[in-house]
Amino acid sequence: MPANIVVSRHIDASPEKVWALVTDLPRMGEWSPENDGGSWTGGATAAAVGAKFKGLNSNGKKKWSTMSKVTVFEAPRSFAFDVSVLGLAIARWSYEIEAQDGGTIVTETWIDKRGRVATLVGGPASGVKDRASHNRAGMEKTLEGLAAAAES
Numbered sequence: 001m002p003a004n005i006v007v008s009r010h011i012d013a014s015p016e017k018v019w020a021l022v023t024d025l026p027r028m029g030e031w032s033p034e035n036d037g038g039s040w041t042g043g044a045t046a047a048a049v050g051a052k053f054k055g056l057n058s059n060g061k062k063k064w065s066t067m068s069k070v071t072v073f074e075a076p077r078s079f080a081f082d083v084s085v086l087g088l089a090i091a092r093w094s095y096e097i098e099a100q101d102g103g104t105i106v107t108e109t110w111i112d113k114r115g116r117v118a119t120l121v122g123g124p125a126s127g128v129k130d131r132a133s134h135n136r137a138g139m140e141k142t143l144e145g146l147a148a149a150a151e152s
Contacts, residue, residue, distance in 0.1 A: 003132040008107040009143040013150035015097045018104045019076035021150055022095045023047040025055070025068070031145030033138050034059055041067075049073045053081070062127040066090065082113070089113040090122070104150075108143060110135045 011018055021027065025047065029037030036056040044051035047070050055066040064085065072080035072094065080094035092111040097104055112131065114122060119131075128134045 003110075003112045005110045005132055005136045005139060006107060007109075007136065007139040007143060008105055009140075009147055010100065010103055010105055011143075011147040011150050012103045013147075015076045015099050015104045018097050018106055018146070018150050019079070021146055022097065022106065023073070023075075023079050025053045025081075028142075029056070031149065032142045034134075038065075047073055047079065055083070057126075059127045062125065064125060068093075085118070085122075088115065088118045090118060106143060106146065108139050110139065 023046075026037050026039060028035045034057050036058055038053055038055040040046065040051060041054050042052045044053070049070055049072070051070045053068040053070070055068055057064050057066060066083045066085050068081040068083045070079075070081045071092070072078050077097050078094070079097075080092060082092050083090045091113050092109075094109045094111075096107040096109075098107075114131075122131065123129050
């Protein structure tokens with residue numbers, strides 16, 4: 001059964017600053033324990049609805065790439081992108097940003113879109129048996145790193 005994981009964190013920075021960091025996908029590797037960054041493709045140079053991004057990922061000695069397409073871009077509140085590998089849907093990642101208490105609450109959501117084949121192949125390919133637990137821990141670490149960058 002597909003999983004949805006939601007993690008939120010308060011960041012002592014403006015929504016605009018948090019937005020600028022969250023939507024800069026090539027920098028995501030600075031905060032994520034699994035994503036190593038990547039690059040815009042197909043003529044895209046920044047996030048916008050329809051923009052495509054090649055993500056580079058690793059877990060120990062395992063390495064793989066993904067393709068992402070931005071599906072939601074509503075500055076400075078809502079950002080989402082769908083991820084695929086070899087044409088197979090893998091996930092939707094989204095970020096909701098809300099001003100609160102002189103800072104920002106950022107909520108990161110992972111929606112598992114893997115079918116049976118992607119689930120069976122994904123574990124051995126990525127070295128991750130329990131993707132939901134792995135992603136929750138990674139999301140907490142990502143938001144911790146994002147907060148450190150935004151608050152500096």
